[in-house]
Amino acid sequence: MSLSRKGIEDLKLYVPGRPIDEVKKQYGIDDVIKLASNENPLGASPAAVRAIIEAASNVNMYPDPISAKLCERLSKNLNVQPSQIMVSNGMDNVLLLITEAFVNEGDEVLTCAPSFDTYRISTIVMGGKFKTVPLKNHRFDLNALADAITEKTKMVFVCNPNNPTGTIVTKAEVEEFMAKIPTHVIVVFDEAYYEFVDNTEYAQGMKYVHENRNVIVGRTFSKLYGLAGTRVGYAIAPAHIMNILKRTLAPFPVNILGQAAALAAADDFEFIENTLKLNRAGKEYLMAEFAKLGFDSSDANGNFIWTDTHRDGRELEQKLLQRGIIIRAGYLWGFDTHLRVSIGTLEQCERLIKTLKEIL
Ligand SMILES: Cc1ncc(COP(=O)(O)O)c(C=O)c1O
Structure with a gap:
């Protein structure tokens, strides 16, 4: 007889974005950036x-x-x-x-x-x-x-x-x-x-x-x-x-x-303003660069972008990971060619685009 409540045994676990330290250790890279959990790239207020x-x-x-x-x-x-x-x-x-x-x-x-x-x-x-x-x-x-x-x-x-x-x-x-x-x-x-x-x-x-x-x-x-x-x-x-x-x-x-x-x-209005400003700039940059790469992005209203790369998203996710960039591939949600990318600092966004260009 099962000890668990009904339904719990079949409950699939939530899959979070991978922690930076884990990726550093696995791939032996020091400089890892995480654009996977829609965190604030400016840090905390x-x-x-x-x-x-x-x-x-x-x-x-x-x-x-x-x-x-x-x-x-x-x-x-x-x-x-x-x-x-x-x-x-x-x-x-x-x-x-x-x-x-x-x-x-x-x-x-x-x-x-x-x-x-x-x-x-x-x-x-x-x-x-x-x-x-x-x-x-x-x-x-x-x-x-x-x-x-x-x-x-x-x-x-x-x-x-x-x-x-x-x-x-x-x-x-x-x-x-x-x-x-x-x-x-x-x-x-x-x-x-x-x-x-x-x-x-x-x-x-x-x-x-x-x-x-x-x-x-x-x-x-x-x-x-x-x-x-x-x-x-x-x-x-x-x-x-x-x-x-x-x-x-x-x-x-x-x-x-x-x-x-x-x-x-x-009440940290300066931080709020800086975050919103950075997010707008990062969004504009990534949307434009993704378009140049032939990706089709959905209307982005948060601090992340959902984009169709028209390629195997899982493979792209892996290749980015090996180069120290954590993003999330759409297969998790049933979309094999999509990526979800959190909007980082401009430097992080530029590194992502440069790395994507190298991979593609
Ligand atoms: C849509 C949505 N709701 C809720 C949450 C959970 O937020 P919290 O960090 O406050 O638990 C998240 C976090 O990513 C989210 O994306």
Whole structure:
């Protein structure tokens, strides 16, 4: 008899980007760059690093269980009550708490494929049935998603911008979609990359939080603020949803260093501006260079680019690895000729293009 809960044995493990040290060791290269996990190439917000150092002497104490100061700070920009925000140990953990709070065994959870893999894991862990409809032209197909909703559907994840493709759904598309959502369904908008979006048609899920719909918006300090290593993510929801969601929170989910870092980073406007500027420049450069190489890139709205190389992506990934560049090949998501490349510093981007030219 199996000791595991139903479904766990068949649950495929999440495949993360490879760590720099591992690649250094395997290939005997000192100078390895990672453009694989959509981290901030500028590093962390310097204000956050100072705050971590200051907070370090307090780590003998348990942290504030609800990250109250951070909720207060975030609530100002979001125009919600601090109690409508739940901060936890990275948005990955927030996503799991969301399914813990709402997904019963046998409930259907819908999203498009490919998208962020944690939706699958979080659903199956709870005994939910994970169902996907394909992206259309690498974009979330909200019409197909709405059509796939049944009376068994409990939750729909909308990743906007979508990881791995970087594409967005627009205000008009989401408005039409939300009009079709029945009251037994919760829509989760994963907006891990929303700060990077320049397109004015981009739809933020906050509109529906303010309308008191059955929605949750997820965000993170991992990307724009350069705090992936501190693991701080959060959910925003109307009170009737948040009151349920918060019950799943662990006693002290965000450590003292993470709370201090996120609070300081939220006001580090210089770092935010520098990150956005660098991302725009890197995106423009890579999009143009990929086009010159004959690659077809999807509309990139995050800090990464999804591009069709029209060649074996796995082989390219390997050859780049051997030359000290970690990217992610699209086969992981069922796209054999695609690559997902995080936008690095200009120097890193130039090295990537130079190396690709050598390989090709
Ligand atoms: C779409 C998406 N959602 C959530 C996350 C998780 O973010 P966090 O680092 O806060 O766990 C990521 C991280 O890559 C992501 O790409």
